[in-house]
Amino acid sequence: MRAAVVAILALMALAAPAQAQSPAYRFLHSDDPVADANAYLLTLLAADPQARAALAADPDLAALHARLTEARAAAIKACRTASACPVDQLMLSDAEIAGAGDALARLAQPGGPLNRLVRDQLRPSGRAQKNAALDDAGLIRVAWADAAKGLNRLYRVYALAEKPRYAEIDSISYAPGDPHFRQMLREALEVSADHETQALPFHAWSAVAFDLLAVNQRDEAARYEPLETGENAAAFARARKTDWRAKPYTAIVVPGMGTEGAEVHVSPVGAFRDRLAVKRWREGVAPFLIVSGGHVHPNKTPFAEAIEMKHDLMAHYGVPADAIVVDPYARHTTTNLRNATRLLFHMGAPLDRPVLITTSEDQSLSIELPAFAVRNTAELGYQPMTAYRRLSPFDLAATPNIVSLQADPQDPLDP
16 A cells, blocks of 8 residues: 555656746856856756766767767867868767757656756756746757757857858857967867766767857856856845835846947947936836846957946946846847846746836837847747837837746857
8 A cells, every 4th residue: 555655646746747947046057157058958967967877878878979089089180180170070960969869858757867957957947948838858858959059050150160140240250270270179179088087978079169169269158157146246135125016117128239439338329328227217117227238349349238338327327236237148139138038037026027128219119110029039939028018219118028038059159
């Protein structure tokens, strides 16, 4: 009888709904915050001894490991003796991505060694939010495919010089035939080989992919981490005591604008947007200002739009630090809205409450256009905010969409 009860309880546990995304979730961190931002699933797998052991014991993944180890050795030899450094030999084929996905899905079945990782880490992180309705095996399969295709794209853009969607600001920093570039690629391969102990079976591929970002000095995806205890520490502390329903909006979202020509620090347009937003904030419509914009224009600018706008708000208008939330990563209007949603979620704001988007008239009007919805679908796969309502030439009310928690490895400078 006791055995039967235990069996029933075990079946109930397996059938229980998986843990949902949680504002209280605390992300795990590796030695590479850029890798954490772009492929969090790999961070989770590497941090879990049980997961590492299960992956090492899987015959399909062991075969992939052997192939990658051999390819890396051949690439190192070519880098030392030839005029080219064929790091692209480490890219995963579509068949290899699918095969590894099958292996991960098998291991994530109920009772499997990866099931707890999916339920207690991947789901509550929100990084796979767009596919949260899938079962655990399906979720890890899709999350893996997203990450793998994103890492392969790092090879294409930052080793093979394929043009990214926004070539003016996101492209490779060197000519592929540059001898200095070839030397850096060789050293990345050699360091990868030195760090193989207890690594994932696909470490040779993933480590070099992220080293391509380091070679190109593209660390924008994690330059200000950890935000919650750094630039946003005061605002997050205040958020824990905020009555989110006391004001009409949870926040005023202020998209940034990059500098041009001889401009430095905050751009004139960014400063004008600050001026608009301060007026609304002083009127008491929202407890927080979210300034959003990364190191975008001109390419590799040392100035982050959001950081400079925060300085402007504090220095010229006396806005306290605990009323300003910065998103120093967004590179486009689409991600201004997406990243603001992410911040609000992790601050504990209810996403059924509207935000106020305050910006220049031309940008504000463009957000309402059907073309912006089409762009969101094409670039993000969803709408980061919905239910737009026009309030003035400069102001739109909108409702954040929780699917914005979904990571986007196809945009490695702000995934």
